[in-house]
Amino acid sequence: MERVAVIDFETTGLSPAMGDRATEIAAVILEGGRVVDRYQSLMNAGVRVPAHIEALTGISNAMLREAPPASDVMRAVADFVGDSPLVAHNAAFDARFWDAELARITRKRQQEFACSLLLARRLLPQAPSHKLGALIEFTRLPVAGRYHRALADAEMAASLLLRLEAELVARHQVAEVSHALLRTIQAAPKHQLERCLARHRQAAPADA
DNA sequence: TGCCAGGCCCTCTTTAGGGCCTT
Numbered sequence: 001m002e003r004v005a006v007i008d009f010e011t012t013g014l015s016p017a018m019g020d021r022a023t024e025i026a027a028v029i030l031e032g033g034r035v036v037d038r039y040q041s042l043m044n045a046g047v048r049v050p051a052h053i054e055a056l057t058g059i060s061n062a063m064l065r066e067a068p069p070a071s072d073v074m075r076a077v078a079d080f081v082g083d084s085p086l087v088a089h090n091a092a093f094d095a096r097f098w099d100a101e102l103a104r105i106t107r108k109r110q111q112e113f114a115c116s117l118l119l120a121r122r123l124l125p126q127a128p129s130h131k132l133g134a135l136i137e138f139t140r141l142p143v144a145g146r147y148h149r150a151l152a153d154a155e156m157a158a159s160l161l162l163r164l165e166a167e168l169v170a171r172h173q174v175a176e177v178s179h180a181l182l183r184t185i186q187a188a189p190k191h192q193l194e195r196c197l198a199r200h201r202q203a204a205p206a207d208a
Numbered sequence: 209t210g211c212c213a214g215g216c217c218c219t220c221t222t223t224a225g226g227g228c229c230t231t
Contacts, residue, residue, distance in 0.1 A: 011231050015213040020231075050210080053231060092215055093230035117229065118216075131229065148231075190217085
C-alpha cells in the first residue's frame with residue numbers, strides 16, 4: 001500500500017455543527033507496511049471540555065490551557081500529512097472535524113478518507129463488535145496506550161489497517177492493496193464483496 | 209449541567225425504525 005496517514009481526533013463532543021471542537025489530534029504515517037512517522041498534539045480551541053468527556057479521554061481543561069492554539073496545531077498536522085490519503089476508525093466522524101478545523105484556518109482537505117470501521121465490518125464480519133478496542137482484542141493486536149487518547153487510538157487503528165491489508169492479501173489473494181481499493185471495498189454492498197474482491201485477485205495458474 | 213449528529217446496516221424493510229460507531 002502507498003503511504004497513508006492514519007488520524008484520530010479527541011473532541012469536546014460528537015458534532016462540529018453543534019459547536020464541538022477538537023482537543024487533540026494524532027497522525028501516524030504508514031509506509032511499506034510499517035509506521036515511519038508520528039505526530040501528536042493537544043490543541044486549545046478556547047472551549048471547555050464537558051466533565052463526561054474529560055472522564056472518557058482524561059483530557060482536562062487544565063491540560064488544554066497549556067496547549068498550543070488549535071489553529072497552529074491544524075496547520076502543523078495538515079503540513080505533516082501533506083497529500084497522503086487518510087484513514088480513520090469511523091472516518092465520517094474524523095472527516096467532519098478535520099474539515100471543520102481546516103475551514104477555520106481557511107484550508108481545505110485535498111485527499112480522501114478510508115474507514116477502518118467499515119473495512120472491518122466487511123473483512124472481519126465475525127468480530128463480536130467493530131469498536132476499535134473490541135477489534136484490537138479480537139485480532140490480538142497490542143494495546144498501544146490509553147484508549148481515547150489520540151496517539152494510542154491512531155496507532156491501534158494503523159495496526160488494525162495493516163492487519164486488514166494482510167487479510168486481503170493472504171485470505172482473499174488480492175494482488176495489491178491501495179487506498180483506492182480500500183474505499184471500493186468499504187463502499188461495496190456486503191453481498192457484492194466477493195465479486196468486488198475477485199476483480200483484484202492475483203492471477204492464479206488456472207486463470208492463465 | 210446535560211444535551212446535541214450523521215452515516216451505515218439490519219430487519220419483523222423499502223411509505224421505517226433502531227442499533228452501532230465516533231467524542
